[in-house]
Amino acid sequence: MVMILSEEQQLLKDSAKLLLSENAPISALRAMRDSGEDHMPELWSKMSEAGWPGIVIPDAYSGLEFGYVGAGVVLEEMGRTLALSPFLSSAVVAASLINQLGSEQQKEKYLPGIASGELTAVLAADETGFFDLDDISTSATSTDNGYTLSGNKRGVIDGHNADLLLVVTNGEEGMSVFAIEKDTAGVSCETRLIVDSQRAADISLEAVAVTKEALLGSLGDASSALEFTIDVAAACSAAEMLGISIETFERTVGYLKEREQFGNKIGTFQGLQHRAAQLFAEIEVSKSAVLAALQALDENSEKRSVLASMAKAKCAKVVRNATEEGVQMHGGIGMTDEFDIGFFMKRAAVCRQAYGDYHFHANRFAELRGY
Missing domain, CATH: 1.20.140.10 (Butyryl-CoA Dehydrogenase, subunit A, domain 3)
Structure with a gap:
């Protein structure tokens, strides 16, 4: 393992530094906060134009397949300017879960949209506020047409602006993940301002009916x-x-x-x-x-x-x-x-x-x- 960046990774780091310094200085975060906004859509458009949402997504699904070191150098530069975007939550975390767990049809359905920045997805897992995946009570009950989900998720970063929720459930079979559109009947979202001027979403699922196609992979196999x-x-x-x-x-x-x-x-x-x-x-x-x-x-x-x-x-x-x-x-x-x-x-x-x-x-x- 060579503990240095490759030439391509260094070029990405340099281009990220330039894009973020020009489009997301600390003054932009201050202006966003003072205006009452909670995200930076123009910055996300710039990042999408640069192809960043597809960095970890395979080429087969319209991604760049540049790897996690590539994602890391972008995130390091984002940390330096405190840039707000769904890059980590959607393009890295959610995309990785779909790529690991989803069927070929599900990958083809979701990953190209995430790679282009047109679709944002978030992991809705924690229920305690401490990211304790051993304490999940959200359930999925089988029905004739699919499943019914019930439960609550806390502190989902970018959840209020996401198009797709990757909801983690637990049952006798084990842990499962369902891809649910946020405007599905029975899904409600309460947002709250957190200390760094972002918003986190507390998501409730009350008898949310989904088809079998919403299940990523197999039941209890996540x-x-x-x-x-x-x-x-x-x-x-x-x-x-x-x-x-x-x-x-x-x-x-x-x-x-x-x-x-x-x-x-x-x-x-x-x-x-x-x-x-x-x-x-x-x-x-x-x-x-x-x-x-x-x-x-x-x-x-x-x-x-x-x-x-x-x-x-x-x-x-x-x-x-x-x-x-x-x-x-x-x-x-x-x-x-x-x-x-x-x-x-x-x-x-x-x-x-x-x-x-x-x-x-x-x-x-x-x-x-x-x-």
Whole structure:
């Protein structure tokens, strides 16, 4: 495993940096928040024109088949600008689950639309607020024409704007996934504003009738595909947190070089230098952890799950440290809304919880390693 980006991956990273810096600076997030909006449709159009929604989707379904390292470098750059889009939730997580679990007909039905950005799909799995897939009570009851689903899902990021819900159910047969259009009778969605100015959806399913074609794969046979999807979500959300950490660190170091106190640049204070050096070292470790996890996904390595949970757990700790240090080293101005550094702390808080927090993935890592 070569721990560097290929030439093509580096070119994608550079083009992502350029597109996002021009179309999604922090000022765009601030303007979106202040206007009362909850997403950036123009940015998603730009990303779709660039082909990004098809990065992990196979060529057979109109995707780019560029792999998870490709998705990771895009997400790292998105973390640096705090760009809001359904890229992770739809083009990476949901697309991966459909590709793993769906029939040929289902892949042909959904994946080309996701790859073009015209269709957005989200995973509706968690019911606890802590991404605990061992505690799913949403049920699917067989009927003459298909199935009836009942249950509730909490905190579905991008769920309020999604066209398609990938609903996870549990029963005696095991875990299953159903692809349900959001406007299906019996599906209701309540949105709530979360700390980073996004909205999350609490979704209720009350006797939702679906045909047999809505079931992805076979009834009770989704566990393996869901494990792969957790790996994808963990590694790719870690990549986004890595971008947040890097950008926060660079902004903080820049401030330390400019701010004067007692006639000296505060960057000359040894205590702050030590804290910055420690954070730099932790970010460098995170870079290696994220790239190893993304490469393991592309290679479908047997170490895939271990590396994915390691990357998520590591980046969850580092991004918290990076954003908290960023605010503290900026001093009083770091606590004000007028200064951008606080936006990174808020997004970091959401990313740390998404698809399993530090405790979820640290425990998963320990179990996979036989502890």
